[in-house]
Amino acid sequence: MSGVIEVHDLHYQYPDGTPALNGIDFRLEAGETVALLGANGSGKTTFVLHLNGLLTGEGRVEICGLPVEKRHLPEIRRKVGLVFQESDNQLFMPTVLEDVAFGLLNAGMDQVAAIARAKGALETTGMTAAAGRAPYHLSAGEKKRVAIAGILAMDPEILVLDEPTTFLDPPGQRALAGLLSDLPQAKILVTHDIPFAAALCKRAVFFEHGRMIADGPIEDIVARFAWDFTASENETCHSTGERSSRHRG
Numbered sequence: 001m002s003g004v005i006e007v008h009d010l011h012y013q014y015p016d017g018t019p020a021l022n023g024i025d026f027r028l029e030a031g032e033t034v035a036l037l038g039a040n041g042s043g044k045t046t047f048v049l050h051l052n053g054l055l056t057g058e059g060r061v062e063i064c065g066l067p068v069e070k071r072h073l074p075e076i077r078r079k080v081g082l083v084f085q086e087s088d089n090q091l092f093m094p095t096v097l098e099d100v101a102f103g104l105l106n107a108g109m110d111q112v113a114a115i116a117r118a119k120g121a122l123e124t125t126g127m128t129a130a131a132g133r134a135p136y137h138l139s140a141g142e143k144k145r146v147a148i149a150g151i152l153a154m155d156p157e158i159l160v161l162d163e164p165t166t167f168l169d170p171p172g173q174r175a176l177a178g179l180l181s182d183l184p185q186a187k188i189l190v191t192h193d194i195p196f197a198a199a200l201c202k203r204a205v206f207f208e209h210g211r212m213i214a215d216g217p218i219e220d221i222v223a224r225f226a227w228d229f230t231a232s233e234n235e236t237c238h239s240t241g242e243r244s245s246r247h248r249g
């Protein structure tokens with residue numbers, strides 16, 4: 001049986017010449033949840049932008065057996081719900097409610113049903129009171145909650161969340177973890193938030209310089225790359241590498 005996401009030998013270079021993906025192989029099964037870990041600039045966001053065709057590199061990307069190419073994009077974008085790392089790239093309608101309803105209306109749902117569903121999603125992320133407000137006036141965490149509501153409203157087959165807990169307050173983080181753990185969909189969580197990732201994922205992959213250099217149980221990956229926040233002596237903000245190479249003795 002094929003996975004819901006299959007990626008083979010994916011390469012991508014930004015137009016300015018920056019190489020961002022250098023041969024990615026990846027597979028996600030239905031119902032599976034995986035954390036994408038790795039340093040700033042290692043290619044995580046670039047990778048997930050390929051999953052619904054916002055970027056197109058060289059190699060093969062298939063969603064539920066469909067190649068990610070122009071003719072399949074409307075169907076693929078219904079299947080893959082992507083919460084952007086930057087909420088400002090996601091929110092563009094005059095009001096929060098219109099923003100959350102946008103995807104539903106665009107997919108052909110009638111107005112009454114779309115508004116009802118959008119209101120339900122806003123309730124889920126604790127943003128009901130902001131329904132009539134302008135997205136660009138919201139706080140960073142509020143914007144994140146609205147962006148998540150917009151994707152949840154669409155009920156996609158695959159959820160891809162790029163740094164979903166950034167800016168969320170601790171109750172918001174707990175609520176999101178609880179909400180996601182109850183959803184049956186396959187999920188990709190791009191995150192530097194290890195407690196959040198560990199609460200939701202058995203599996204993690206680790207990015208380095210545009211490659212997935214490790215794939216396995218999340219506790220093994222976190223230990224191997226010291227990918228947790230237990231600051232040790234002589235640690236600098238730009239040190240990476242495996243734990244064994246960083247700890248003396």
Ligand SMILES: Nc1ncnc2c1ncn2[C@@H]1O[C@H](COP(=O)(O)OP(=O)(O)OP(=O)(O)O)[C@@H](O)[C@H]1O
Nearest residue numbers: 014016018019020039040041042043044045046047
């Ligand atoms: N629009 C762009 N043009 C040129 N280079 C880019 C662009 N966006 C990202 N890059 C570069 O591509 C590489 C991968 O970036 P990417 O955003 O995928 O990293 P990331 O793993 O998501 O990092 P972070 O943890 O900081 O979110 C980096 O070297 C980055 O500087």
Ligand SMILES: [Mg+2]
Nearest residue numbers: 044045046085
């Ligand atoms: Mg990123």
